[in-house]
Amino acid sequence: MSETQSAQNPVNLRLPDGSVRTFDGPVTGATLAADIGPGLLKAALAIEVDGDLWDLSRAIEADADVAIITKREEEGLELMRHDCAHIMAEAVQELFPGTQVTIGPVIEDGFFYDFARDKPFTEEDLEVIEKRMHEIVKRDEEIIREVWDRDEAIKHFKAIGEIYKAEIISDLPAGEDITIYRQGDWLDLCRGPHLPSTGKLGDAFKLMKVAGAYWRGDSKNEMLTRIYGTCWRDKKELKAYLHRLEEAAKRDHRKLGREMDLFHLQEEAQGSVFWHPKGYTVWLQLEKYIRTRLKGAGYDEIKTPQLLDSKLWEKSGHWSKFRENMFVVPDEVPSTDEDAPVLSGDAKLMALKPMNCPAHVQVFRQGIKSYRDLPIRFAEFGCCHRNEAHGALHGLMRVRQMTQDDGHIFCREDQVTEESVAFCDLLASVYEDLGFPEFQVKLATRPEVRAGTDEIWDKAEAALEAALTARGIPFEYAPGEGAFYGPKLEFHLSDAIGRTWQCGTLQSDFVLPERLDATYIAEDGSKQRPVMLHRAILGTLERFIGIMIEHFAGRMPLWLSPVQAVVTPITSDADSYATEVFAKLEAAGLRAKLDLRNEKINYKVREHSHAKVPAILVVGMREAENGQVSIRRLGSKDQTVMDLDTAVKALAEEGTMPDGTGGGA
Secondary structure, eight states: OOSSOOSSOOEEEEOTTSOEEEESSOEEHHHHHHHHOHHHHHHOOEEEETTEEEOTTSEEOSOEEEEEEOTTSHHHHHHHHHHHHHHHHHHHHHHSTTOEEOOOOEETTEEEEEEEOSSOOOHHHHHHHHHHHHHHHHHTOBEEEEEEOHHHHHHHHHHTTOHHHHHHHHHSOTTOOEEEEEETTEEEEOOOOOOSBGGGGOSOEEEEEEEEEEGGGOTTSOEEEEEEEEEOSSHHHHHHHHHHHHHHHHHOHHHHHHHTTOEEOOGGGTTOOEEOHHHHHHHHHHHHHHHHHHHHTTOEEOOOOSEEEHHHHHHHTHHHHHGGGSOEEEEEEEOSOTTSOSEEEEEEEEEEOSOSHHHHHHHHTSSOOBGGGOOEEEEEEEEEEOOOOGGGOBTTTBOSEEEEEEEEEEEOGGGHHHHHHHHHHHHHHHHHHTTOOOEEEEEEOOOSSOSSOHHHHHHHHHHHHHHHHHHTOOOEEETTOSBTTBOEEEEEEEOTTSOEEEEEEEEEESSHHHHTTOOEEOTTSOEEOOEEEEEEEEEEHHHHHHHHHHHTTTOOOTTTOSSOEEEEESSGGGHHHHHHHHHHHHHTTOOEEEOOOSSOHHHHHHHHHHTTOSEEEEEOHHHHHHTEEEEEETTOSOEEEEEHHHHHHHHHHHTSOOOSSSOOO
């Protein structure tokens, strides 16, 4: 820091710890980092200036709040991934002259870049490109920010055959600075910021795959080649990420679904699931469990129509917001003209419901409700349809036909926090029963386009925040990510390999009751609007079952397993005793199978283990004589010999559905 302050235009920079460093005039982030210490200068990647990321080489000309960004911060990791995309693009154009670069954003866990080339890239090209990327990092090319004249930039990129870059620049608002980043002899259009040099990236990156992509995501445009990559702070993080991918591939619910004969999907029913007997058993057990928990929490289960008139969706606000995601069908009126076609063109529009909430309001509106009746809690295993794009469909995780463990609570304003706390408690208990004790919470606040006044949103957001505070649940904000009618809590659970999944939700809604004219009679006799809490714990049963399959790698808890136990004799001499064991298991309420096939015992054990049967009861003449069974549990090579009655009792207890008190799982 300067010992003396200039009388003219000193620059005061406030650091995160509250200390202030003063410089005689404009100062770069690199100078600030060096002033603090050589270690920080070496680690520095960028600087945050009043909340915006800047290059370290860019001069700060006025007082500001600043923070040096290193790779320890998430912003630093995102910056590294952005630069990795640029280094990949430089490598591609060095190796394959004539290739055009288009766009290359950062995505979760990595980045991609789209390239225009007569011959698309293949997986075999990735190793060569990756090798050149490492060479560029070793060159430690300085990365320099330049501001160009708009017309000159367009002219330059057209001259070198980069028509996509020229188009991007042409579409930018007039008067906007055109920033170009140069690394070595290579340059690219980019807003930045970037690392000081390519050497700062390190070598913890890997190119993952190639795919096709339309220019600007429009199928009417040219097909480009997209190369995906991943980038991390160090090789340890990269190795851990690649291990997670390997584990995820082994646990893929689509693969396990086939192996376990749970479900299948086919083109004739895009985005809808064909549940097989075993898979539907899992479904029914999960539905039975949730239904029991909801009943215990004071919910009344209802059932509402699949098809609703477009007028209701218009009134609720969903028609303008979700119309493109709704399956719409005409409700055609038969013509009175005998010579005309059977159906006339005079038809009103109906839509398959994409959500249940407007229908639940219709049930609430039947009859007069008093303040004493509130809260009213409705639950529905509502089948919904959403017109997801074909390319977005993914097994059970993204479907078009889904069943939600949906619910809506109609309550007074003074009951919102209490009801929200009760829901959080219920959700935490359910997740623990299902094997997910860890979850994170985000409070998604008002989006730019929304219904309702700021006053209403203030109340709704405050109520949800109060519930989290009352229960002592840590949370983070998700600014602007609320629903169009109200803020929401998002519950993200963690699975066995560290992935997070957003499943549960609680949404505070003051708007829909107003739009759909829901009222109750207050204590003073006046009509008031209830607050509507939209809530779900699993989200959709399809997706949650997919998550559970991957979380448990197919080894479902005994109470959820479609086949809980298989009984098989070593030789046919023990068939009679095996049948007796099977009968006792069934009598105890267990979902058991009897395998009397004339196959070698090791073959049968392998087959049932591959099908993820939790318990295989092997019996021979010795077990028959002693009234025992030999139990092999899934994942173990050891066998446990037990008395038959003891074994049946233990399995029956383990196979009992959880009751929400921590027992029976």
